[in-house]
Amino acid sequence: MGSIEDPVPSSILIIGSGVFGLSTAYALAQRPSYAHTTITVLDRSTFPAPDAASIDASRIVRADYSDYYYSALCIEAQKLWRQEWGAEGRYHENGLVIAVNSAEDAEAGGKREEMQREMMANLKRLGLSIGKRKDGADVSLLENREAMIRIADGFDGAAGDAGYCNWTSGWADAEAAMKYLEKLARATGRVEFKNAEVESLLFDHSSSTVKGAKLKDGSKIEADLVILAAGAWTPKYIDLRGVASASGQVLAYLDITAEEQAQLENNPTMLNGSNGMFIIPPRDQVLKVARHGYGYANFRSIPHPEHPESGAEIEVSLPWTKMDDPHLSIPKEGSDACRDFLAQCIPHMAERPWSYTRICWYSDTPKGDWLVDYHPKWKNLVVATGGSGHAYKFLPVVGERIADVVVRETRDDLGKALHEKWRWPKERCSSDHIWTNDWRGGRKGMLLDEELARK
Numbered sequence: 001m002g003s004i005e006d007p008v009p010s011s012i013l014i015i016g017s018g019v020f021g022l023s024t025a026y027a028l029a030q031r032p033s034y035a036h037t038t039i040t041v042l043d044r045s046t047f048p049a050p051d052a053a054s055i056d057a058s059r060i061v062r063a064d065y066s067d068y069y070y071s072a073l074c075i076e077a078q079k080l081w082r083q084e085w086g087a088e089g090r091y092h093e094n095g096l097v098i099a100v101n102s103a104e105d106a107e108a109g110g111k112r113e114e115m116q117r118e119m120m121a122n123l124k125r126l127g128l129s130i131g132k133r134k135d136g137a138d139v140s141l142l143e144n145r146e147a148m149i150r151i152a153d154g155f156d157g158a159a160g161d162a163g164y165c166n167w168t169s170g171w172a173d174a175e176a177a178m179k180y181l182e183k184l185a186r187a188t189g190r191v192e193f194k195n196a197e198v199e200s201l202l203f204d205h206s207s208s209t210v211k212g213a214k215l216k217d218g219s220k221i222e223a224d225l226v227i228l229a230a231g232a233w234t235p236k237y238i239d240l241r242g243v244a245s246a247s248g249q250v251l252a253y254l255d256i257t258a259e260e261q262a263q264l265e266n267n268p269t270m271l272n273g274s275n276g277m278f279i280i281p282p283r284d285q286v287l288k289v290a291r292h293g294y295g296y297a298n299f300r301s302i303p304h305p306e307h308p309e310s311g312a313e314i315e316v317s318l319p320w321t322k323m324d325d326p327h328l329s330i331p332k333e334g335s336d337a338c339r340d341f342l343a344q345c346i347p348h349m350a351e352r353p354w355s356y357t358r359i360c361w362y363s364d365t366p367k368g369d370w371l372v373d374y375h376p377k378w379k380n381l382v383v384a385t386g387g388s389g390h391a392y393k394f395l396p397v398v399g400e401r402i403a404d405v406v407v408r409e410t411r412d413d414l415g416k417a418l419h420e421k422w423r424w425p426k427e428r429c430s431s432d433h434i435w436t437n438d439w440r441g442g443r444k445g446m447l448l449d450e451e452l453a454r455k
Ligand SMILES: Cc1cc2nc3c(=O)[nH]c(=O)nc-3n(C[C@H](O)[C@H](O)[C@H](O)COP(=O)(O)OP(=O)(O)OC[C@H]3O[C@@H](n4cnc5c(N)ncnc54)[C@H](O)[C@@H]3O)c2cc1C
Pocket: 015, 016, 017, 018, 019, 020, 021, 042, 043, 044, 045, 049, 051, 052, 053, 054, 055, 058, 059, 060, 061, 196, 197, 198, 199, 229, 230, 231, 232, 233, 249, 250, 251, 290, 360, 361, 362, 363, 384, 385, 386, 387, 388, 389, 390, 391, 392, 393, 394
């Protein structure tokens, strides 16, 4: 590490090449003050990591948030998605329908409708117009099921009872845009990519610093500054009990014909805010159905990551993916939920078998705010995780915001507000495992092992 007068580190190790890690590497590589800093991005998989949350066919890009600041950050990101970032099919601005199930929502105290109203208020505040599609409005109301059905070509059912469509939202080809970012990062000539699995961080208790990382093969990588961006795997490397947890989310894909692709591809994404279910328009004749849910916890006992010498163990939820078990499929409960939503929206496809399923892992925090901050104890450790199922859309801009945290700078009011949200919490939650409370669907409290065992 440089001296107090010159706090610029001479080396940075970034663990994880997902949205958070890679975008930060690219942003730091462009900072003039870091021109002489070596930047290494380390991932356990060769890029793109097949089971990373950031790698998939599609991710929704929406400024539709009940929180003003995430809405505003997405508006910034969308300006770039609409340019080079979204070129060559990486971004499609087809619109996004946000629907609610009226009876279900009323039973739950009308919270999801309230969320919708807040979203629309934010969109309005950010300059979007609300009115009729035929008059060129950015956002149009869908007052009933008939309007829901009419809005989507090839849908013979409705995503919900009522809602709205934001025509300025869209979806990104997640893997393609990550590859684009990798190209940008490599082109700087400043980012070294390394392929190895971290076993543990090298904690120096006497100086309250992290010296680097110990790898699975026993070797070490040392660095002045470590940025831990290992997504849902992060709780394996630092104690995140009561701060952030891994939750498994279901994705199901089905093959469609070329004709069906042509019919469905220009539709808006369909998202039901009452149960978290969504269908993103197809890509390459594959349609995706998924759920933004409380997810599955996968508890494992592991040595205390910050005190392995003590012999103490902690219990945390960690990802379990096809890289751990190539035959892993989604639990019946999740498959049924995806099938029900497919049957609700496109009944004539309801019987079609899934061609592929996947459990994809969120790093979840209590309210869904990310965790991007210096660690309160380990002085030269930055944690960048807690995406809580909604960080992808910010890919073109999030690295700069994380880099601001790293260099301890605030460029504007938005950055200030966001950093407040992303701070390491003053207190941990009383329960070790986090079940995020935003607009999750599915049951709270599901355990992966138990759900996989149900036939
Ligand atoms: C099913 C699903 C749907 C989603 N939908 C949306 C959406 O529609 N819109 C949206 O904006 N966001 C969405 N998200 C959220 C978004 O994808 C994530 O917030 C974001 O990708 C998280 O990025 P990350 O860098 O934290 O994690 P990841 O992309 O998971 O990256 C972590 C990396 O760390 C690496 N790693 C782990 N352990 C080690 C180790 N020991 N050594 C070295 N490397 C390691 C992994 O290989 C991985 O590459 C969704 C997420 C999921 C799972």
